[in-house]
Amino acid sequence: MDKFRYLIWFSLKKRVMTKSFLISNIVMFIVIMLLTNIVTIINIFGGDFNDTTSVYVIDETNESYESFSEGVLSITELSCAGCYQFEEATEVDREDVAENDSIYIVLKSDPKLMYTLNIVSDKGVGNNLKMGINSIINQLKLKKWAEVNDVDNIGEIFMAVPIEYEHVDEDAHDPNEKVGLQVASMILAIPMFFLMVLTVQFLGLDIIDEKASKSIEIIVSNISIGYHFTAKILSTLIFLFTQGVLGIIYSLVGGGVYALTTFSTINISKIKDAMIVEGTTGFVGDIAITFMDRIPSVLAVMLVFLIAGYITYSVICAVIASMSNSTEDFQQMQGPLMLIMLLSFYAAIFSYIFDGSIFIKVLGFVPLFSPMLTPILFFGESFSIIEVCISLAIIVVTNFVIVKYGLKLYRASILNYSDEKFMKRLFKIVKMSKQQ
Amino acid sequence: MLEIKNVTKKFGDLVAVDGLSFNVKPGEIYGLLGANGAGKTTTFRMIVNLLEPNEGDISYYNNKINPKITDEIGFMIEERSMQTKMTVEEQVIHFARIKGMTYRDAAKKLDYWLERFNIKEYRTKKIKELSKGNQQKIQFIATIINEPKLLILDEPFSGLDPFNMERFVDIMNEFKEKGSIIIFSSHRIDHVEQFCEDLTVLVKGKVVLSGNIDRIKEDFMRKVIKINGDVTKAELLDIEGVVKVNEYKHELEVHIESQDYVQKVFNYIKEKNNITKFMVEKPSLSEIFIERVGEAYDG
Numbered sequence: 237m238d239k240f241r242y243l244i245w246f247s248l249k250k251r252v253m254t255k256s257f258l259i260s261n262i263v264m265f266i267v268i269m270l271l272t273n274i275v276t277i278i279n280i281f282g283g284d285f286n287d288t289t290s291v292y293v294i295d296e297t298n299e300s301y302e303s304f305s306e307g308v309l310s311i312t313e314l315s316c317a318g319c320y321q322f323e324e325a326t327e328v329d330r331e332d333v334a335e336n337d338s339i340y341i342v343l344k345s346d347p348k349l350m351y352t353l354n355i356v357s358d359k360g361v362g363n364n365l366k367m368g369i370n371s372i373i374n375q376l377k378l379k380k381w382a383e384v385n386d387v388d389n390i391g392e393i394f395m396a397v398p399i400e401y402e403h404v405d406e407d408a409h410d411p412n413e414k415v416g417l418q419v420a421s422m423i424l425a426i427p428m429f430f431l432m433v434l435t436v437q438f439l440g441l442d443i444i445d446e447k448a449s450k451s452i453e454i455i456v457s458n459i460s461i462g463y464h465f466t467a468k469i470l471s472t473l474i475f476l477f478t479q480g481v482l483g484i485i486y487s488l489v490g491g492g493v494y495a496l497t498t499f500s501t502i503n504i505s506k507i508k509d510a511m512i513v514e515g516t517t518g519f520v521g522d523i524a525i526t527f528m529d530r531i532p533s534v535l536a537v538m539l540v541f542l543i544a545g546y547i548t549y550s551v552i553c554a555v556i557a558s559m560s561n562s563t564e565d566f567q568q569m570q571g572p573l574m575l576i577m578l579l580s581f582y583a584a585i586f587s588y589i590f591d592g593s594i595f596i597k598v599l600g601f602v603p604l605f606s607p608m609l610t611p612i613l614f615f616g617e618s619f620s621i622i623e624v625c626i627s628l629a630i631i632v633v634t635n636f637v638i639v640k641y642g643l644k645l646y647r648a649s650i651l652n653y654s655d656e657k658f659m660k661r662l663f664k665i666v667k668m669s670k671q672q
Numbered sequence: 673m674l675e676i677k678n679v680t681k682k683f684g685d686l687v688a689v690d691g692l693s694f695n696v697k698p699g700e701i702y703g704l705l706g707a708n709g710a711g712k713t714t715t716f717r718m719i720v721n722l723l724e725p726n727e728g729d730i731s732y733y734n735n736k737i738n739p740k741i742t743d744e745i746g747f748m749i750e751e752r753s754m755q756t757k758m759t760v761e762e763q764v765i766h767f768a769r770i771k772g773m774t775y776r777d778a779a780k781k782l783d784y785w786l787e788r789f790n791i792k793e794y795r796t797k798k799i800k801e802l803s804k805g806n807q808q809k810i811q812f813i814a815t816i817i818n819e820p821k822l823l824i825l826d827e828p829f830s831g832l833d834p835f836n837m838e839r840f841v842d843i844m845n846e847f848k849e850k851g852s853i854i855i856f857s858s859h860r861i862d863h864v865e866q867f868c869e870d871l872t873v874l875v876k877g878k879v880v881l882s883g884n885i886d887r888i889k890e891d892f893m894r895k896v897i898k899i900n901g902d903v904t905k906a907e908l909l910d911i912e913g914v915v916k917v918n919e920y921k922h923e924l925e926v927h928i929e930s931q932d933y934v935q936k937v938f939n940y941i942k943e944k945n946n947i948t949k950f951m952v953e954k955p956s957l958s959e960i961f962i963e964r965v966g967e968a969y970d971g
């Protein structure tokens with residue numbers, strides 16, 4: 237193993253083989269387990285997130301009410317126990333819809349597609365209900381098709397049953413969209429913020445530990461300062477991925493536990509019907525369903541910006557640590573950087589409130605804000621892919637400049653133990669870096 | 673061979689080292705003497721390439737020192753350069769790995785040196801749990817674990833008791849016998865006088881004395897003659913080459929211009945009665961320092 241790889245390995249080992257890493261991961265595991273199983277936990281204690289919504293089915297086919305309502309209920313129960321109750325009705329009562337938020341489903345026969353559906357609601361229908369209806373009506377269609385065995389029309393078996401939605405409140409938007417955006421913003425921004433703060437802090441403290449103890453002199457007399465700087469940044473980046481992967485594993489375990497505990501309470505034959513929502517939880521599941529098509533591209537953008545943002549923040553943090561003489565010194569000097577990180581986090585999680593605001597859009601192009609903000613803006617469709625690319629180009633160019641000059645400052649300051657005031661020290665180091 | 677040629681280092685307006693030159697051959701112990709702020713640490717930092725000189729050259733076997741050849745260098749800094757939360761073995765092996773050693777070799781060498789210093793039981797202890805003297809030993813072990821061919825020791829004896837200091841010196845002499853180049857600094861004039869063949873004395877970055885210690889003393893000893901007998905200060909001042917005569921209770925101290933005048937003074941004295949002492953004195957480094965700098969050495 238060469239010295240560079242050794243230094244990366246050593247820095248990584250130093251972070252991972254600590255009690256604090258173990259404890260923080262235990263806490264993280266517990267929190268994720270609790271969050272992913274929050275519905276089950278609340279149900280155990282008799283609580284419920286939602287009021288029960290009445291769903292009335294007007295079965296004009298006169299043969300499908302029971303199988304339809306039972307099937308849909310079993311699926312909605314998976315992600316939202318007790319949220320819906322089904323009853324048969326003879327006609328749509330629009331007053332009841334407007335006043336009580338009831339939902340009316342009109343089930344009709346269709347000579348070719350077997351069924352068509354009309355759904356009347358006040359403002360819209362929850363995603364889990366939508367999923368349940370879609371899943372069951374298509375199964376009923378298959379069953380009926382098999383009975384008729386109309387081989388001539390086999391092509392129609394692959395066509396979805398048409399569902400028409402009617403909103404009594406004409407001004408209503410899809411309620412899932414806004415709430416989903418709000419929650420999804422938090423779901424995306426919180427791990428990014430958490431990982432960023434954690435890794436940047438680790439990096440700074442690692443450097444300051446070596447500098448304050450003067451062991452840095454022995455290290456950089458054997459390894460070039462550039463190697464040391466790069467090894468520190470890379471080892472922390474690897475740590476960031478390790479921690480991120482662990483977070484995903486914890487979430488999968490949590491999701492698995494949720495699926496197991498939920499499936500055990502229902503008829504096992506219904507599991508097949510529910511496969512489509514397997515691994516999702518009530519709240520998260522709803523969001524996943526709403527934004528399903530956007531998730532892969534958002535995650536890709538998030539990953540790219542996480543790396544780019546990490547480089548920006550870590551280089552700045554490494555330079556700050558190299559200018560500090562002690563942990564206390566570092567804690568004070570990194571304050572403004574943490575503040576910017578916090579502001580960008582708030583900008584990200586509240587960006588949906590200021591949807592379309594020029595200020596938020598501009599912040600999406602500012603390198604210290606864009607790592608957390610741009611993926612969220614892209615997610616909420618405030619940023620197009622072109623704007624994302626522009627923001628990425630800006631942060632890449634900024635990173636290039638930051639790495640170039642950051643390394644110079646790092647070289648000049650890592651062996652400088654001056655205890656002058658920060659600004660004076662900074663000017664001195666800038667002057668020294670120019671002389672190098 | 674380590675060659676330092678006309679090296680100057682400036683920090684802004686401050687000249688930390690001014691035109692320093694010296695060579696150290698394999699198997700030599702070279703001393704760098706000077707008070708705090710004299711430029712010793714800056715010189716060492718330039719040797720190991722932590723600082724770039726503004727002027728002059730530093731070469732090790734005709735090569736500039738770079739991270740590719742630092743595996744054969746042992747560098748011990750003045751202040752303890754250890755991460756005190758680490759255990760002894762973690763710290764020493766970490767430094768050894770940075771010097772390109774394998775874990776296995778480093779662990780084996782560590783065992784040997786811990787045994788040699790009688791501190792084997794400290795292997796798994798945290799550095800912060802050790803006494804200052806033991807921390808110094810661990811730092812010394814970390815410095816020599818790679819069997820360095822160039823050993824640079826900045827104030828290696830600070831905080832050591834005479835017994836452990838002797839141990840350090842024995843090991844330094846072993847490395848000297850093996851042909852290592854050893855350069856060490858001290859603010860203690862007696863340390864340098866005791867262990868080194870050659871030295872450089874720095875005052876505020878400037879060289880005030882440099883060369884082989886015996887030769888320096890030889891040059892100086894020929895200039896001071898101690899006399900006891902029936903002879904007066906006035907008589908001695910009349911002799912050609914005598915610059916100054918200090919009169920003490922039992923002797924006269926005669927300062928002459930150069931060694932050429934020793935014989936003249938002796939010829940005069942031998943004619944006198946009751947002469948009980950005629951000694952061409954060997955001065956201490958401290959006296960030489962006073963002579964050169966014009967003030968007492970204040971390490």
